[in-house]
Structure formats: structure tokens, C-alpha cells
Amino acid sequence: MSRVVMAAALAASLLVAVPASGTAADTDYTLSVDPSAKGATIDDSMYGVFFEDINRAADGGLYAELVQNRSFEYDPADNASYTPLTAWAPAGGTLDVVDDDGRLNERNRRYLRVGLPGGVINSGYNTGVNVERGERYDFSVWARTDQAAGTPLHVGLTDEAGADLAAPLKLQVTGDGWKKYTGTFDARQSSTNGRLLVNGGGTGTLRLDMVSLFPRDTFKGHGLRSDLARKIAALEPGFVRFPGGCLVNTGSHEAYEAPNWERRRSFQWKDTIGPVEERATNWNFWGYNQSYGLGYYEYFQFSEDVGAMPLPVVPALVTGCGQNRATDDPALLQRHIQDTLDLIEFANGPADSTWGRKRAEMGHPKPFKLTHVAVGNEENLADEFFARFTQFRAAIEAKYPDITIVSNSGPDDTGANFDRLWQLNRDAGVDMVDEHYYNSPSWFLENNDRYDSYDRNGPKVFLGEYASQDNRFFNALSEAAFMTGLERNADVVKLASYAPLLSNEDYVQWRPDMIWFNNHASWGSTSYEVQKLFMTNVGDHVVKSTASGTAWSPTPITGAIGLSSWATSVAYDDVKVTAADGRELFSDDFSGDAGNWTGNGAGNWGVVDGAYVQSDVAATNPLVTAGDPTWNNFTFSVKATKKSGSEGFLIPFAVNGTGNPFWWNLGGWNNTRSAVDGGNSSRVFHADNTTIETGRTYDLRVEVRDRHVKLFIDGTLWAEFTDESGKNPEPFRQVVTRDQATGELIVKVVNAQADAARTKIDLGRTTRVKSTARATVLQGRPDDVNSEFTQPVRATETQVKVSNSFTHTFPPHSVTFLRIKERQR
Structure with a gap:
């Protein structure tokens, strides 16, 4: 994520003028289409999603684990309000979180020591653990006891007042070595304020770690929260960029080692694979702890599950996101380069290779078909970054020449650092450059032609992060107008993803966001509706079209x-x-x-x-x-x-x-x-x-x-x-594409003004089309915001009359896609 210093200082005081709502007049436009003139080819991967663990997008979000701080690793070094017992409350007995030779493993160092009888209660995320009647929930815990006869373990799933939401589990912990104990709840009642009770009976000492509760219903059985994953899958993304963002290149770049377990590390993929109880936990740049239960294997698996190309981002050893430091340790640089080569082998290597075997052991013998790797994120030190990027690039190309290596242009859409990085990328013949920007809706309306003048023979553009600075419908309209320019320039802009993707409404570090949620519900923003409309109606190539503009003084x-x-x-x-x-x-x-x-x-x-x-x-x-x-x-x-x-x-x-x-x-x-x-x-x-x-x-x-x-x-x-x-930014924008499989012209029109746009559409004298077309429309007031309880901006479908020359009135403040079926000549 980029944070432009000036913009951050002014954000609270700046106002963006948007058209008023009210009774609309008609403004006349013309739209001429030449179906015989084929424009830029649009790749299947044109639009995708960018997932970063920001706004509690992973733990408490897409990762379906319902227990917060399940391994007692929270620490005030990560967040001043944290303790190892954050989200836990005592249920009798004495409680101590310890780190000694009795730990579960070197990466999962802290555990809870309970003086019996006694136990703990976990309150989950948001208002509590969400429990839905009729659903099943799988419990697990690693435990040990110093009692030769064993320790009875009572596990309850209750509401806030302690009433059972499901029949309690009765388990018996045996032996003074760590073992995993499991059970399943069948929920009899629903609650958004649930609690998980883990209570030991008898005497002596009970040790607990990795206390877990998962809904049985996860997306394709792979451990991700179903409603959130389904909303992402409904976008039909062409790629998934992960894991960041600022997570990639902030914090220490040192390897995970036991003596350094409290270090603030950048996101490094080897920390995040293997058995979940053996993965590291880490400080999160956005102000909280992350468990790495959602790790690189799960990212690759999710990409495959939604039919998208995985696009991982690795650190280039130059920090970004306001830190602006470069690491000058050749050995450390070589270690990260080797880690990137190992990552490609983990994704694509045969099951008998070193890292391919680890993938296979996790349950995926076949390769993940990785084709792109991005090196670095929003570096503000152009020359320092590019010197290190060049070494990554050389090593990857030498071993994996078919991998597309993505560079970047820093955190802003313009400026000295942006210009320098683009010069370096062009001079070196880099394949693709990642651009990021978060700007006003006026900027997006005014910059529809941003990529018209880009060098057609230079590096391609990956627009990895962009959004207009709010979640109102006028913001979504401005983004839609901008996206018509992205499609028109699909020969230059090969990939694009709105950001951020997810936000938990009670843990917000950044807004706007595409999908919002709490512990029991999720909803798409107005920008989500626009993105979904574009992403599911892309087309195969651009068709030449021209439109009149809006008069201004x-x-x-x-x-x-x-x-x-x-x-x-x-x-x-x-x-x-x-x-x-x-x-x-x-x-x-x-x-x-x-x-x-x-x-x-x-x-x-x-x-x-x-x-x-x-x-x-x-x-x-x-x-x-x-x-x-x-x-x-x-x-x-x-x-x-x-x-x-x-x-x-x-x-x-x-x-x-x-x-x-x-x-x-x-x-x-x-x-x-x-x-x-x-x-x-x-x-x-x-x-x-x-x-x-x-x-x-x-x-x-x-x-x-x-x-x-x-x-x-x-x-x-x-x-x-x-x-x-x-002049007011042009509110009337359009692009036309063709869907080869259906034989349809897709006429995409954005009308971001209070006036209706009465438009004469000319498809050419020789074009023959069916008499009706499907119109999908997003319409609302400029200030409309989708929420958990109301979604005023939702797509509607109608049938409209069309011919090779017809007039259609596009409503005020609307996005309209007309799918017009061509007749065979």
C-alpha cells in the first residue's frame, strides 16, 4: 500500500465535489462502433484480485480459524495492547504462559500452563465466535498432563452467558508428551457471541497449545471461510496477487531462527508452509499478530480453486511503505534469491524434487503452474531496488526462463522515483512493471487516457493496486470510467487488481476496501459490484469505437x-x-x-x-x-x-x-x-x-x-x-469488446453524472444484430454505500431493443453493459 505523505496529511480536510442527485435532464451523445476493426487482445488474466493481510483479512477473515491467539503468541512487542492471553479469559485455576524446554516446537514456543482444576475461555474475533445452528465445528488442541492417570478435558461451545450452543465434548488427556486431541460439535443453537471453553479437571498441571475451532464447511474443504471465498470466486479472477503489499518488504529480512523468534520479519514463504503447528507466527506491518495458518500453500491452493493464476511477491531487500532502507548484506541477498528459486520449485517442481516433495507432502503432488513472480513492492529507493532486482532477475531467468518476472515503479503514479524506475525498467527490457496508486475520484475520471501514450514496445503494465479514495458509488463510477481506459489499452495493461480486497469492519487499517465483513456476514462494496461486472464480462478483444464528449466551459x-x-x-x-x-x-x-x-x-x-x-x-x-x-x-x-x-x-x-x-x-x-x-x-x-x-x-x-x-x-x-x-472531468466513458464464444459485442458505458445520457449508438450499416440485447445495469445515488443491512447498488438485468443503429438512454450515475448478439453474415 502506498501512503503519499502530502495526501495523508490533507485527507481529513479535502472534499471531493461530486454531481448532485435529483431530477435528471437528458444530455445527448453519440457512440460509433466499427465491429470490423479489431483492437487490442484482452488476456484471460486481465483482471484479478490482490490479497494482503490488512484489516484482519487473514486471521479473523478469509482463514476460517475461529479461535483468536490460538497458540498464545500475542506479544506487546507486536501491539502495545497485546498480552499472551489476549482474547482469553480464565475459567478457574492458575494460568501461566511460558516459554521453556517443554514447548511444542521451536517455532511454536509459548504454551499455556493450567493449574487444575481450571481452564480458559476464548472470545474469538469481533463480538465472539460465530456459531450457526445445524453446522458442525471441528475442535483440536495439543495438550499434555503431569498426571499418570490422565486429565479429563471438558470442551464447551457456549453463548456469552455460558449456555451451551452444542453438546460439550469430553476428552481425556494422557501422558506428559504433546499429543493432538480432536472432537466435533453439532450446533443446536446460533449465536454471533459464542465462546469456546477448555477446562481441565482433577489436580496437577495441564499444558495446552494450538487451541483450534474450525467450521466444517470451508471453501472446497481447504480451510477458508466460505462466504468470503465465494464472493472472491464470483469475481472470476484471472490472477491472485499475494501476500502483499507492505507485508512483503517491511520488517527484518533475516531468516527465521529460534533465537530470533520475536524479530519482526518480512513475509517469507518458508515460514508459512508445513504442519500448521510448526509454522512461525509473526508481527504484522498493519499492527497485529498473524498466525500464518493462511500460508503460501493455501494461497496457491486458493488460486487453483478459483481458477486463477497465482502471482506471488517476494522481498527485494529494500524496504518500502515509508521505511526506505536497503540491505547491504551480499550473503543475505543471495539467501533471498535462493529462497525465490526454491519457491518456484515448491510451486512447479516434480514431487521428487526437494521443495516439490514438501508440496506433495502437504497434499498436492501436481504442480501449481506458477508463471509469474513479482520482486519487490513500492520501493522508494529506485537505484538501490533495481540493483537488487537485477540479481533476482538474472538468477530466475537462468534457471526458469519461462517465468515472467515483475518489477515495480514505486508507491506513486508519478514523480521522480516513478520516472527513474520506469527508465531503469525500460532500459533493461523488463517484462512487466507493477504500478500502484490511490487517488481521488476526479483523478480517475480525468486519467481515462493514462495509458494511451505508453510505449507499445516497452514493458507491460501490471496495475497491482488502485482505488478511488472512498467506498461510495461515485467512487465506483470513477473507477469504472478508468477501467474502460484500461481495456482500451489492453495491449499495454495486461493485469489489474483493485486493492485492498478484504476488511473486517472492527479492525480497519485502510479504506476503501472491496469486500467488508464481520464474524457472521459479508457484503460487497459498490466498487465490488463494478469490479464484478467488468471481471465477468471482459471479452476477448477490443472493438474500435468513438464517442462524443460532454460540453464544458x-x-x-x-x-x-x-x-x-x-x-x-x-x-x-x-x-x-x-x-x-x-x-x-x-x-x-x-x-x-x-x-x-x-x-x-x-x-x-x-x-x-x-x-x-x-x-x-x-x-x-x-x-x-x-x-x-x-x-x-x-x-x-x-x-x-x-x-x-x-x-x-x-x-x-x-x-x-x-x-x-x-x-x-x-x-x-x-x-x-x-x-x-x-x-x-x-x-x-x-x-x-x-x-x-x-x-x-x-x-x-x-x-x-x-x-x-x-x-x-x-x-x-x-x-x-x-x-x-x-473543466469537469469527463463523466461519459465507454469501451466495446467482443466475446468470441458467444458472438456478442459488449458495449460498456459509464455515465458518472446527474444527467441521463441519451446516446445514438451506430454499429455500422453492414452489421446485423438480434433485435434484443441483455442490459446489466448498476445505478444509484453518488453517496450510496453498500452495508451489511442494505445494498442499494446491485446489478439488475433487463432486455432492451437494439438494431445496427438505435438510441439508448443510460441512466444518471450508472454503469451499463449491453451484450448485443451479432448475426452471422
């Missing part, structure tokens, strides 16, 4: 002015704003107080020696603003001095409270580069390596004329640009 860049900083103390003076005709609109030389300025409460601002000084070097974006939000065609000048800290100046302009202001960021990114970005398009308009000197005073000037901006440093033009986002 440009409006000038408008807004007040601001001053800010980032982890830096700054002094500003002699602020002036003049109109284009020279009239003075605003002036402040700070000879008095700073009463003209309004702050956001951050930082420490004050007038010092005739300048406005922000002195808190820890403050991030202590924004102050002044002036009239209706200003346009103005010049804004200020003298700026860096006093101390890690960066330079933040100069916002066009601040009007209705969208994203423009930000002139001088000496940003730890004083390594400068950029101007923002506006309703949220684009970076210029970036370079300008840095800011401490103690030097700079004369900064911003000239705004209609939609054109010029920026000057000490009287010298630094950059200029024209922002065309003054």
Missing part, C-alpha cells in the same frame, strides 16, 4: 493563499497578493500582529522580529490561510526563510474549501526534491531536485492567470503549467 483557478511547513521551522515575510491589473488585494509585512491569518491548530506560529515564524520542527502541515476564496487571476508573492528542520517550504494557493488546493512544496521529501501538485486533478505538475538552504531568504512568486500558473524563485521562472481540471 472552463472556470479560472480560484482561492485564497496559505503558508505552511513540514517538520521544519520557517519564517515568512512581505506577503502580497495583487490582481492581474496591478490592484493590491492583500498585503502583510507582519509589522503588527497576524490577525489576518487563520490556522488549523497545528504548529507554533508567531510574529518574531517582523516575520511570521512557525517554530515547531515536529509539526506536519501547520497550515495558516488568508484572503478571499473567490480570488482569481492574481499574483501571490512571499519572502521565505528556512530556520531549521528537515525540509523547506510549503506554499498552498487556490485554497477555497471545496477541493484540493495547489501545493508548492520546496525542499520536500527530506529536502531532496521539490514539486508543485494538487488542484482538483491531484496531479504533480512539475518536480525537480531543487533543495532549500537554511538561513537563506528566497523571493517566491506565484502567478495565476485563468488556468495557467507560473512559479518564480528569486525572479527566475521555476516552472509553469496549465491545469485543465477546471
Whole structure:
């Protein structure tokens, strides 16, 4: 996941303008289709899913285990609120979580020692253990006793008040060596607040580890929660990217070793295979513990179960996600390269190979047919990453020349790091580059043509993570409009996956998300509905089509002015704003107080020696603003001095409270580069390596004329640009594909506006089609959100009349797919 520093700081205060709902007028469009003109071929794997253990997507989510902290490995080092008994409560006796020579194994080190009589109760995830009447639940525990006659074990599945939801299990623990004990509950009552009671009788000491409760009904019997897995399978994904994301390249890259069991390790595949009780547990980058019950074998198995291509991501020994460190240990690098070669053998090797045998022992003698491996994720150190990627690539190509090796372009959709990585990837002839971005809905509407200008002979694009920044229907509409551009450029964009895939509503680290759930229910977001519509109606190739656009009248860049900083103390003076005709609109030389300025409460601002000084070097974006939000065609000048800290100046302009202001960021990114970005398009308009000197005073000037901006440093033009986002983003987008198997043209139209789109559709004079077509429609209000209890945005199907030339009105705020059957000529 990418976290753009500026976007994170502003997210709480930015508003995205969306069309209002209400009575719709008709706006006229034309759509011309040439069925004889074959465009880009669309691969079967075009759309897929990206699974990362974020928002409790694995434990408490897709992994069907109902017991939380089943092996007592939770630790405050992973989360300050954790103890080894998190999610457990005493049920009599004395309880101690210990790590000694009596442990279950070297990777499962902690266990519970119970002084008898006594036991524990587990509360599962969310409100408790979900139990459904008529279903079966399989219990297991590893246990040992110091009593020669054995220890009776009472296992109950109860509601919150202690009433039985199923007949209790009666087990007998024998011997002072670890053994696995099992039983099955037949639920007689339902509850979303269930509890699992494990209680030992008699005297002496009972030891417990790996306490587990699984629903018998899992997806294809492979241990995954059925409703979540079915929703993913219903997307018909072409690939599954896993396990991350930030999990891949954050934390220690050292191997798992017993003395280092508490280390925060990056996700390494060898930790996650073999008997589940022998797998490591690990700190999770997203703030909780992960059990690795859902490991690489299960990822491969799930990919196969849903008919998707597996696409694992391995660490390149350069951290990402804001950490920005590179490992300079040649031996460690070679170990990870060898681990990647071993991973390919685990997936594809014969059952008598070293790692293929381990796969076979886990129950899958046949290979998993791995074809793609991604190295690295969102690295912000372009050259350091690429030097290591090159070594991975050479080793993989030497042993497995048929494997496609995926590189990446960092965490952002543009900028210096993005440009550098693309240059390195192009120069090296890399097969595929993974792009990630999370932007406003306006950005997605405006960037439908993003890939039109990409080099057709360069690396292909894997759009591994993208989403519009909310889960409302207008966000889904903007994503749908963008996806028409992905399909139009299917010769360049070969793979694409929305992210994140899953979120437990009670454990949210990131939003938006595609599928939401709690311990008993799951529901698809509006974006899920859009993704499902596109993913299940792809087609085999693009058909040439052109559409008219929406008329617009440009409006000038408008807004007040601001001053800010980032982890830096700054002094500003002699602020002036003049109109284009020279009239003075605003002036402040700070000879008095700073009463003209309004702050956001951050930082420490004050007038010092005739300048406005922000002195808190820890403050991030202590924004102050002044002036009239209706200003346009103005010049804004200020003298700026860096006093101390890690960066330079933040100069916002066009601040009007209705969208994203423009930000002139001088000496940003730890004083390594400068950029101007923002506006309703949220684009970076210029970036370079300008840095800011401490103690030097700079004369900064911003000239705004209609939609054109010029920026000057000490009287010298630094950059200029024209922002065309003054026009509303084009709300009418379309693409046409052909389904060869059914003989259908699939006309896909997104109408992301409050007006209905009355469209004359021309399929050509010689095209013969059946008189009715199937229309699948998603429609709603811009602010509609799907939830557990209501899903206002759901697909509906109707039959519509068509011909080789017909008029169809696409509803306001809608996505419509028309499947038009061609007649044989």
C-alpha cells in the first residue's frame, strides 16, 4: 500500500465535489462502433484480485480459524495492547504462559500452563465466535498432563452467558508428551457471541497449545471461510496477487531462527508452509499478530480453486511503505534469491524434487503452474531496488526462463522515483512493471487516457493496486470510467487488481476496501459490484469505437493563499497578493500582529522580529490561510526563510474549501526534491531536485492567470503549467469488446453524472444484430454505500431493443453493459 505523505496529511480536510442527485435532464451523445476493426487482445488474466493481510483479512477473515491467539503468541512487542492471553479469559485455576524446554516446537514456543482444576475461555474475533445452528465445528488442541492417570478435558461451545450452543465434548488427556486431541460439535443453537471453553479437571498441571475451532464447511474443504471465498470466486479472477503489499518488504529480512523468534520479519514463504503447528507466527506491518495458518500453500491452493493464476511477491531487500532502507548484506541477498528459486520449485517442481516433495507432502503432488513472480513492492529507493532486482532477475531467468518476472515503479503514479524506475525498467527490457496508486475520484475520471501514450514496445503494465479514495458509488463510477481506459489499452495493461480486497469492519487499517465483513456476514462494496461486472464480462478483444464528449466551459483557478511547513521551522515575510491589473488585494509585512491569518491548530506560529515564524520542527502541515476564496487571476508573492528542520517550504494557493488546493512544496521529501501538485486533478505538475538552504531568504512568486500558473524563485521562472481540471472531468466513458464464444459485442458505458445520457449508438450499416440485447445495469445515488443491512447498488438485468443503429438512454450515475448478439453474415 502506498501512503503519499502530502495526501495523508490533507485527507481529513479535502472534499471531493461530486454531481448532485435529483431530477435528471437528458444530455445527448453519440457512440460509433466499427465491429470490423479489431483492437487490442484482452488476456484471460486481465483482471484479478490482490490479497494482503490488512484489516484482519487473514486471521479473523478469509482463514476460517475461529479461535483468536490460538497458540498464545500475542506479544506487546507486536501491539502495545497485546498480552499472551489476549482474547482469553480464565475459567478457574492458575494460568501461566511460558516459554521453556517443554514447548511444542521451536517455532511454536509459548504454551499455556493450567493449574487444575481450571481452564480458559476464548472470545474469538469481533463480538465472539460465530456459531450457526445445524453446522458442525471441528475442535483440536495439543495438550499434555503431569498426571499418570490422565486429565479429563471438558470442551464447551457456549453463548456469552455460558449456555451451551452444542453438546460439550469430553476428552481425556494422557501422558506428559504433546499429543493432538480432536472432537466435533453439532450446533443446536446460533449465536454471533459464542465462546469456546477448555477446562481441565482433577489436580496437577495441564499444558495446552494450538487451541483450534474450525467450521466444517470451508471453501472446497481447504480451510477458508466460505462466504468470503465465494464472493472472491464470483469475481472470476484471472490472477491472485499475494501476500502483499507492505507485508512483503517491511520488517527484518533475516531468516527465521529460534533465537530470533520475536524479530519482526518480512513475509517469507518458508515460514508459512508445513504442519500448521510448526509454522512461525509473526508481527504484522498493519499492527497485529498473524498466525500464518493462511500460508503460501493455501494461497496457491486458493488460486487453483478459483481458477486463477497465482502471482506471488517476494522481498527485494529494500524496504518500502515509508521505511526506505536497503540491505547491504551480499550473503543475505543471495539467501533471498535462493529462497525465490526454491519457491518456484515448491510451486512447479516434480514431487521428487526437494521443495516439490514438501508440496506433495502437504497434499498436492501436481504442480501449481506458477508463471509469474513479482520482486519487490513500492520501493522508494529506485537505484538501490533495481540493483537488487537485477540479481533476482538474472538468477530466475537462468534457471526458469519461462517465468515472467515483475518489477515495480514505486508507491506513486508519478514523480521522480516513478520516472527513474520506469527508465531503469525500460532500459533493461523488463517484462512487466507493477504500478500502484490511490487517488481521488476526479483523478480517475480525468486519467481515462493514462495509458494511451505508453510505449507499445516497452514493458507491460501490471496495475497491482488502485482505488478511488472512498467506498461510495461515485467512487465506483470513477473507477469504472478508468477501467474502460484500461481495456482500451489492453495491449499495454495486461493485469489489474483493485486493492485492498478484504476488511473486517472492527479492525480497519485502510479504506476503501472491496469486500467488508464481520464474524457472521459479508457484503460487497459498490466498487465490488463494478469490479464484478467488468471481471465477468471482459471479452476477448477490443472493438474500435468513438464517442462524443460532454460540453464544458472552463472556470479560472480560484482561492485564497496559505503558508505552511513540514517538520521544519520557517519564517515568512512581505506577503502580497495583487490582481492581474496591478490592484493590491492583500498585503502583510507582519509589522503588527497576524490577525489576518487563520490556522488549523497545528504548529507554533508567531510574529518574531517582523516575520511570521512557525517554530515547531515536529509539526506536519501547520497550515495558516488568508484572503478571499473567490480570488482569481492574481499574483501571490512571499519572502521565505528556512530556520531549521528537515525540509523547506510549503506554499498552498487556490485554497477555497471545496477541493484540493495547489501545493508548492520546496525542499520536500527530506529536502531532496521539490514539486508543485494538487488542484482538483491531484496531479504533480512539475518536480525537480531543487533543495532549500537554511538561513537563506528566497523571493517566491506565484502567478495565476485563468488556468495557467507560473512559479518564480528569486525572479527566475521555476516552472509553469496549465491545469485543465477546471473543466469537469469527463463523466461519459465507454469501451466495446467482443466475446468470441458467444458472438456478442459488449458495449460498456459509464455515465458518472446527474444527467441521463441519451446516446445514438451506430454499429455500422453492414452489421446485423438480434433485435434484443441483455442490459446489466448498476445505478444509484453518488453517496450510496453498500452495508451489511442494505445494498442499494446491485446489478439488475433487463432486455432492451437494439438494431445496427438505435438510441439508448443510460441512466444518471450508472454503469451499463449491453451484450448485443451479432448475426452471422
